[in-house]
Amino acid sequence: MSTTLGWLYALAAGFLSAYVVQKLCFPYFWRDLLFLMKVIRYGVRLELFKLTSSVRTVLDRFIEQAQRIPNKPFVIYDGTVYTYRDLELRSNKLANVFFHNMHLKKGDCVALLIGNEPDFVSAWFGLAKVGCSVAFLNFNIKSKSLLHCFDCCGAKTLIIGSGFSLSAIK
Numbered sequence: 250m251s252t253t254l255g256w257l258y259a260l261a262a263g264f265l266s267a268y269v270v271q272k273l274c275f276p277y278f279w280r281d282l283l284f285l286m287k288v289i290r291y292g293v294r295l296e297l298f299k300l301t302s303s304v305r306t307v308l309d310r311f312i313e314q315a316q317r318i319p320n321k322p323f324v325i326y327d328g329t330v331y332t333y334r335d336l337e338l339r340s341n342k343l344a345n346v347f348f349h350n351m352h353l354k355k356g357d358c359v360a361l362l363i364g365n366e367p368d369f370v371s372a373w374f375g376l377a378k379v380g381c382s383v384a385f386l387n388f389n390i391k392s393k394s395l396l397h398c399f400d401c402c403g404a405k406t407l408i409i410g411s412g413f414s415l416s417a418i419k
Contacts, residue, residue, distance in 0.1 A: 355380030
């Protein structure tokens with residue numbers, strides 16, 4: 250019986266000393282372990298979601314809404330109302346221009362330098378319909394900064410909004 254009791258005391262002393270060493274050397278161990286378990290759980294849930302459902306983009310959602318509620322206002326700009334149908338038709342026209350006239354294709358990167366106006370959304374959705382990735386450039390930057398941003402994004406084409414002129418960019 251005394252050997253069993255000795256083993257229990259040794260085991261308790263071992264656990265206590267391990268606990269003290271852990272608290273002194275690694276005070277955030279349990280908090281970090283719990284956080285890691287949460288991250289793993291969310292990662293597994295995200296991977297399961299990816300496997301069980303399809304990816305829906307902003308464009309997909311817009312097209313669904315344009316079919317479901319075409320006459321509902323989507324953008325109100327300068328007192329003018331643009332419905333889902335208006336922007337859907339405009340983005341389709343722009344997609345045709347981008348594809349047929351500008352010869353853009355899926356995977357091309359296009360830089361947009363457009364201010365806050367309805368054509369920003371139309372151009373973005375039109376390019377997305379072609380399959381192009383879009384680099385949104387800040388319309389407040391000028392000359393060297395603008396050239397640097399354009400070079401860094403690897404864009405094939407730069408689309409400039411109606412409110413800009415080449416002299417304003419310099």
